[in-house]
Amino acid sequence: MGNKQTVFTHEQLEAYQDCTFFTRKEIMRLFYRYQDLAPQLVPLDYTSCPDVKVPYELIGSMPELKDNPFRQRIAQVFSEDGDGHMTLDNFLDMFSVMSEMAPRDLKAYYAFKIYDFNNDGYICAWDLEQTVTKLTRGELSAEEVSLVCERVLDEADGDHDGRLSLEDFQNMILRAPDFLSTFHIRI
Amino acid sequence: MLSDDQVNEIIVEVENVPSGVVPEKTLVNSSFRMVSSASDIHVTDSQSFSNPNDKKSKQLLWFSTSLNESFSQTLHSPGSVGIDTPCTSHENIQGQKLIASLIPMTSRDRIKAIRNQPRTMEEKRNLKKMVDKEKSKQSRRMLELNCCAQCLNSISRAYRRSKNSLSELLDSVSLWQKTLKVIGGKFGTSVLSYFNFLRWLLKFNIFSFIVTFSFIIIPQFMVAEKNTLQFTGLEFFTGVGYFRNTVMYYGFYTNSTIGHRNGGASYNMQLAYLFTIGACLVICFFSLLFSMARYFRNNFINPHIYSRGIAKLIFCWDFTVTHEKAVKLKQKNLSTEIRENLSEIRQENVKLTLNQQLIRFSAHLAAWVVSTGVAVACCVAVYYLAENNSEFLKKHKDPGAVLLLPFIVSCINLAVPRLYSLFKLVEWYEMPRHEVYTLLIRNIFLKISIIGILCYYWLNIVAQAGEECWETLIGQEIYRLHLMDFVFSLADSFLGEFLRRLIGMQFITSLGLQEFDIARNVLELIYAQTLVWIGTFFCPLLPFIQMITLFIMFYVKNISLMMNFQPPSKAWRASQMMTFFIFLLFFPSFTGVLCTLAITIWRLKPSADCGPFRGLPFFIYSIYGWIDTLSKRPSYLWVVWIYQNLIGSVHFFFILTLIVLIITYLYWQITEGRKIMIRLLHEQIINEGKDKMFLIEKLTKLQDMEKRANTSSFTMERRDVEQPGPLPVGERDAARDLRFRRSVQEENSKA
Numbered sequence: 001m002g003n004k005q006t007v008f009t010h011e012q013l014e015a016y017q018d019c020t021f022f023t024r025k026e027i028m029r030l031f032y033r034y035q036d037l038a039p040q041l042v043p044l045d046y047t048s049c050p051d052v053k054v055p056y057e058l059i060g061s062m063p064e065l066k067d068n069p070f071r072q073r074i075a076q077v078f079s080e081d082g083d084g085h086m087t088l089d090n091f092l093d094m095f096s097v098m099s100e101m102a103p104r105d106l107k108a109y110y111a112f113k114i115y116d117f118n119n120d121g122y123i124c125a126w127d128l129e130q131t132v133t134k135l136t137r138g139e140l141s142a143e144e145v146s147l148v149c150e151r152v153l154d155e156a157d158g159d160h161d162g163r164l165s166l167e168d169f170q171n172m173i174l175r176a177p178d179f180l181s182t183f184h185i186r187i
Numbered sequence: 188m189l190s191d192d193q194v195n196e197i198i199v200e201v202e203n204v205p206s207g208v209v210p211e212k213t214l215v216n217s218s219f220r221m222v223s224s225a226s227d228i229h230v231t232d233s234q235s236f237s238n239p240n241d242k243k244s245k246q247l248l249w250f251s252t253s254l255n256e257s258f259s260q261t262l263h264s265p266g267s268v269g270i271d272t273p274c275t276s277h278e279n280i281q282g283q284k285l286i287a288s289l290i291p292m293t294s295r296d297r298i299k300a301i302r303n304q305p306r307t308m309e310e311k312r313n314l315k316k317m318v319d320k321e322k323s324k325q326s327r328r329m330l331e332l333n334c335c336a337q338c339l340n341s342i343s344r345a346y347r348r349s350k351n352s353l354s355e356l357l358d359s360v361s362l363w364q365k366t367l368k369v370i371g372g373k374f375g376t377s378v379l380s381y382f383n384f385l386r387w388l389l390k391f392n393i394f395s396f397i398v399t400f401s402f403i404i405i406p407q408f409m410v411a412e413k414n415t416l417q418f419t420g421l422e423f424f425t426g427v428g429y430f431r432n433t434v435m436y437y438g439f440y441t442n443s444t445i446g447h448r449n450g451g452a453s454y455n456m457q458l459a460y461l462f463t464i465g466a467c468l469v470i471c472f473f474s475l476l477f478s479m480a481r482y483f484r485n486n487f488i489n490p491h492i493y494s495r496g497i498a499k500l501i502f503c504w505d506f507t508v509t510h511e512k513a514v515k516l517k518q519k520n521l522s523t524e525i526r527e528n529l530s531e532i533r534q535e536n537v538k539l540t541l542n543q544q545l546i547r548f549s550a551h552l553a554a555w556v557v558s559t560g561v562a563v564a565c566c567v568a569v570y571y572l573a574e575n576n577s578e579f580l581k582k583h584k585d586p587g588a589v590l591l592l593p594f595i596v597s598c599i600n601l602a603v604p605r606l607y608s609l610f611k612l613v614e615w616y617e618m619p620r621h622e623v624y625t626l627l628i629r630n631i632f633l634k635i636s637i638i639g640i641l642c643y644y645w646l647n648i649v650a651q652a653g654e655e656c657w658e659t660l661i662g663q664e665i666y667r668l669h670l671m672d673f674v675f676s677l678a679d680s681f682l683g684e685f686l687r688r689l690i691g692m693q694f695i696t697s698l699g700l701q702e703f704d705i706a707r708n709v710l711e712l713i714y715a716q717t718l719v720w721i722g723t724f725f726c727p728l729l730p731f732i733q734m735i736t737l738f739i740m741f742y743v744k745n746i747s748l749m750m751n752f753q754p755p756s757k758a759w760r761a762s763q764m765m766t767f768f769i770f771l772l773f774f775p776s777f778t779g780v781l782c783t784l785a786i787t788i789w790r791l792k793p794s795a796d797c798g799p800f801r802g803l804p805f806f807i808y809s810i811y812g813w814i815d816t817l818s819k820r821p822s823y824l825w826v827v828w829i830y831q832n833l834i835g836s837v838h839f840f841f842i843l844t845l846i847v848l849i850i851t852y853l854y855w856q857i858t859e860g861r862k863i864m865i866r867l868l869h870e871q872i873i874n875e876g877k878d879k880m881f882l883i884e885k886l887t888k889l890q891d892m893e894k895r896a897n898t899s900s901f902t903m904e905r906r907d908v909e910q911p912g913p914l915p916v917g918e919r920d921a922a923r924d925l926r927f928r929r930s931v932q933e934e935n936s937k938a
Binding site for chain 1 (some may be wrong): 354364487525529872876
């Protein structure tokens with residue numbers, strides 16, 4: 001496994017390896033996936049740290065994401081400016097968190113941010129309504145949706161302030177051991 | 188409860204902020220966050236974690252969640268320090284604490300902690316750089332520890348690099364990654380768990396095969412006698428005939444000490460046989476134990492809290508599903524499940540009349556009696572058939588007649604579980620998971636009792652009937668059972684599921700496609716693996732055969748899945764089920780195998796003229812003989828000592844058991860204490876929430892009073908008053924919203 005690649009410097013690759021859950025080979029594979037999304041935009045030489053952002057439309061068209069109901073939120077959460085356009089760092093971050101090696105707390109933190117549609121640091125009733133609508137794609141009536149949101153807040157709101165904080169969410173995730181295997185995108 | 192001084196302090200913080208330095212929105216957040224972060228740290232410190240590294244990384248996570256954008260700005264531009272507003276310097280101190288806590292860690296823990304930080308890549312990189320810089324500054328000061336520490340550092344770095352390259356190598360040979368991705372994409376995590384289980388069992392068998400091949404089969408090949416028997420094609424199914432004199436069966440192995448030509452190292456076949464099988468089983472044992480422990484730790488945190496909850500349905504969306512149709516179907520199924528859940532919660536207070544309860548109870552009782560009766564009847568039939576098998580074989584000279592017993596057993600294994608599934612038409616369960624567990628228990632009882640009866644028959648009757656080479660006979664029986672089971676599974680996949688699809692799609696279209704029955708398939712895998720573990724002693728090539736069958740099964744099941752099945756409609760608790768299955772694999776299955784082999788080795792007399800243990804009174808006497816020869820050599824006396832005082836001594840095991848029981852009791856008490864602690868902390872969280880509401884109310888009241896005072900005194904100064912306006916208005920809105928929520932909740936709780 002020699003250093004035959006010319007895309008990154010040795011230090012860059014080491015830094016990526018230490019900051020994500022991926023091995024060197026996987027990082028290179030992810031880079032080529034990223035590059036395939038926008039071949040004219042993404043240079044093949046990252047040693048000079050170019051500032052390149054792949055627009056959200058291309059990210060959202062990846063086969064792993066294109067049918068996911070939360071793809072827009074995922075891209076927004078992991079992008080730098082919250083608009084869904086991702087640099088290579090954001091891209092690697094996203095798949096590192098969604099990989100199977102990431103621990104439960106880290107995944108719960110980012111899942112919380114994904115479900116927090118208005119980015120206020122809490123999942124309020126409106127956020128829940130958005131989540132349920134995206135999950136059921138209009139199959140449930142508005143009355144059922146609000147009933148569901150009420151029940152969720154009843155169940156999960158530990159300090160009874162009418163919205164879910166990160167701690168409430170993490171506490172609820174502890175009771176759902178499937179979370180670790182379902183919050184996982186394989187690439 | 189926070190004291191009044193702290194409340195006033197918070198109000199002072201909000202008022203003293205000069206506008207324009209930090210955006211106002213973050214100030215609002217930070218004032219609320221300080222209330223919550225103070226209680227956060229308090230809560231975190233009072234929790235006790237067993238693993239100190241866990242504690243550090245968890246504390247780091249808590250620290251980081253209460254940091255806001257100003258700290259991330261610090262990380263983006265590492266040169267700038269100290270923005271002199273009171274809020275941001277507070278966060279900066281926390282950032283310095285984070286770096287300071289990372290420095291004393293070992294590099295492995297540091298990397299783990301950095302990876303687990305919920306920050307962007309750039310922040311993590313800068314964090315790592317700062318920590319490395321600080322660490323190198325510190326290490327320059329500690330020159331006297333240089334030599335040893337550097338040595339250890341370079342060793343750990345080399346170890347980490349080798350581990351990385353090894354994991355990269357393993358990844359590249361990782362089987363079926365793409366196929367599993369496609370299966371997960373179309374059917375979700377639950378069906379994927381079956382295929383992952385299959386792949387995991389395959390790894391076991393590959394390992395067993397490699398070990399037996401290297402240590403038993405290759406040496407035997409070197410002293411193999413020529414095989415004079417004829418080969419016809421039927422031997423693949425019956426296992427007799429030509430295969431009798433190959434490395435496949437116990438009987439072929441020599442009992443001699445294979446010596447090197449020039450009298451060098453010698454290879455004792457008896458010891459090699461016992462130790463190899465023993466090593467395989469020991470490694471399987473530890474592997475199973477660690478997997479089981481890991482699954483228990485991840486998935487059984489609060490087993491007594493079964494939340495029939497809807498929150499889990501909402502927040503545990505399966506992100507592995509990527510196929511468009513599968514996603515749409517899943518959304519539809521989720522809506523159905525949510526509706527069912529809502530109506531269940533409304534109906535959960537329905538009381539049954541005594542009559543209805545009696546009917547339900549008697550239905551359950553009848554079902555259990557029938558299922559147990561069927562299982563017992565099958566066992567008796569198998570035993571009767573096995574007993575009369577030899578006479579039957581003497582009457583019918585057809586070489587295929589030996590296949591009758593495996594055929595009957597496989598038919599039982601095919602038909603009776605489906606009969607058990609029909610019981611759900613009669614029985615009614617309160618919770619759907621009770622239904623799954625009942626079905627599983629009945630199937631397990633059936634399969635384990637059949638294997639148990641067969642083992643009893645083999646060990647008590649075949650082994651002591653005085654037949655020539657009974658071990659090979661048992662090996663052949665197990666081989667036939669295993670192969671027939673495999674043939675039936677193939678037939679079931681190719682014919683049965685295909686037919687079911689035809690019926691569902693063309694004839695009775697209301698049935699639709701079937702769903703993959705994960706429980707039944709996993710039980711079949713466990714049954715096959717149990718047979719293989721028992722049979723390895725009598726037929727050392729059996730892991731190889733199991734390897735091939737698992738390999739073929741994967742592809743057959745995959746193709747059948749894609750063609751004949753639809754994605755599951757109900758949520759299947761994959762993690763808890765997997766834990767249960769691995770526990771099953773360990774507890775009746777593996778421990779049963781160990782018992783059987785123990786009885787074989789300690790109680791049975793090996794056959795007189797075949798196999799590596801021929802002529803000995805018991806199998807175990809080979810070990811006794813070896814210890815005897817070792818005791819004559821002075822340099823190996825420590826082995827003899829260990830054997831006599833540790834393995835062969837009753838006192839040692841008694842003391843060991845006592846120590847293990849004491850440790851178990853202590854851990855149990857610690858667990859009970861922690862449960863109480865969890866309950867107390869939960870109550871504390873609720874109290875803190877009430878504190879927060881109280882403080883917010885007080886805050887808004889004070890600000891209302893102030894605003895009233897301002898507007899009533901100078902009407903001309905309205906322009907100046909309005910400038911800090913957006914701040915309190917936003918807070919007031921939020922507080923009003925929260926107060927409204929709280930009053931609604933109080934009304935709800937009263938109702």
